[in-house]
Amino acid sequence: MPAYPLEEGLIAFSFLQENNQRLPVDSKASLTGTRISVNLPSGIPRDSLIAAFTPRTPGSKVYIGNTLQTSNTTANDFSAEVVYKVVSEDGRISRYRVEFNSLHTEIDEAMEAAIKRHNLPGVSIAIARGDRLIFSKGYGYANRESAELVSTGSLFRIASLSKPITSAAILRLVQEGKLSFSDRVFGPNGILTGDYPSPPARSNIDLITVRHLLDHTSGWTNNPNDPIFADQSLSAKQIISNQINGRPLEHLPGTTYCYFNLGYCILGRVIEKVTGKSYSQYVQETFLHPLGISTMRIAGDTKRQQVANEVRYYQNEQNPYSFKMARMDANGGWIATAEDMVKFMVLVDTRSPQCRLSAQLLESTYFGYPNWSHFGSLPGTTSVMTRLNNEFSYVVMANSRNNNSPSLVAEDLDRIIKHLILTKEDWPAVAGT
Known part of the structure; x- marks a missing residue:
């Protein structure tokens, strides 16, 4: 019912x-x-x-x-x-x-108002100050049919918040000397040589480096469509092979920014080639398990494949369960709690004793910025990850989105939490309600 x-x-x-x-x-x-x-x-x-x-x-x-x-x-x-x-x-x-x-009535009221304004089933939020969790709470429904409430243990698809996880994995391999930003990915001397077709002659695809994929400057674009979503019947390997053979670069690698999901899917394959492990296994063993995170994993495709404590996803305009999540592993495939993702943010914070990456490497990416945000969006999913003033880290997740304007809910939630943090002075010593 x-x-x-x-x-x-x-x-x-x-x-x-x-x-x-x-x-x-x-x-x-x-x-x-x-x-x-x-x-x-x-x-x-x-x-x-x-x-x-x-x-x-x-x-x-x-x-x-x-x-x-x-x-x-x-x-x-x-x-x-x-x-x-x-x-x-x-x-x-x-x-x-x-x-x-409640110690945080202003946050409670703002989240309930956002749920009503955007017709969201539920929201989960976690905030850290430095490396200390200072707020964590769920609002609304994890599952409208069963009336299960969102809790701090609710798992959400995080969509493109998977990309910072993949970035951190690449940085770790660079730090260990197993990879270089300047390494080429395809072609005669590429990391993935032998696993994928040789690029067409004079296509410049053989010039694409690890850094280009990290920075979304590979030269590929989403014209005429985003290849990661174009044909749900294909595997990741087939999509990448088709991209090499059938989609010429629109720009010389390293010259033009274009947000490109498939680039991070390719980085997942780079991680697998270099480590000899599956992408998810390497991330879990290297980052998640040492942090005590045991529930993060790559999402299933269907309702039947959902795991314990995972929320139900809602989108009237498009079926949230029509995607092949495993082939999106490194660009958009993870599920996590908001607390899990805040723990991950502490991992890439140079001020934290838990940081696993060198300051020099972090500062070569947006991880080193005092202020940065990353949004994630899929039908049935909104996610926000923000570092604020080199002091606060917060993650907000919801189990729906505005399908006509996919970043609208993320932008609003980010604005709300940022304002509340900057105007609140009496944060408690530990997380509480």
Whole structure:
């Protein structure tokens, strides 16, 4: 059964003094989106509280887990996370997470407003200051049909945020002396010689280097279309081979910038050739596992191939499950939590003791800039990764996008978080709600 619209479900929630003798006064909650926000006086124990609530639809039943709740009667332990489930008589479900004394109401309000403005199912956000996580939270629905809420453990397709991961892998191989930025990729002396066709004579494809692919200056463009999305029946190897044989360069390598997804797909093959490992295995072993990240992986194509804690993707105009994610591995294939990606950002921060790459190498890319952003977008996916003033790192993810203007949601979320960070002074010592 489908989830309720966000404005339905419960219409009132409170802790009344007459039911809770330890309360000096009634505490009325605010219901916003999928959140029940309660401010209790300092020092009030939460291990046994009785809630009063009113469902919007008469006859609805309210549960915590599988336990039926009775307004003004059922006591619960609210010292840990509590999620209410409201089930209407016709089986529709909505869920609410109870939050006490939120430290970041301005972020909560801004995220709920963005969800409503862009009709997003859900959003996840994580913020670090230096190498310390200072905020992490989920909003809205991970799955509208089951009314599962977004949590800090929700996995999202990150789309083009996969490219910074691939860049870091290339930098690591350069640092280890296994690769050079000036190495040619195709042709007689190319890294991938023997794996792909020889470039046509005088095509200049043999001049393309690792640096050109990193910088989107290979000379190829997306005219007449982006080859990574053009024919879903082809493998990555077939697409690259067709590109070499059938698409002449429009510019001399190294002279003209053109954002090019296939370039990073090719870099994934370079990583495999140099390391003798699959692209994902090398990234996991080199970067992710040492950081304690075990859930990041290349996404599946279909709903049936989704993994535990992965969100459902929504896009009315285009099927989010029509893409071959494995062939997009190095340019757009990963799934991750927002916290995972903030941990990765710390890894490429020269000020962090966890940094695994030399300052000189990082400064040869945008990783060395005090301010930089990277957006990701696919049908059903929006992702944002930003370094701000060489101090803050943040990641925001959503499980939908504006299909007519694919960067619109990312730009808005980035603007909102940037403004909130720059205007907020009282960040806590550790991450909290």
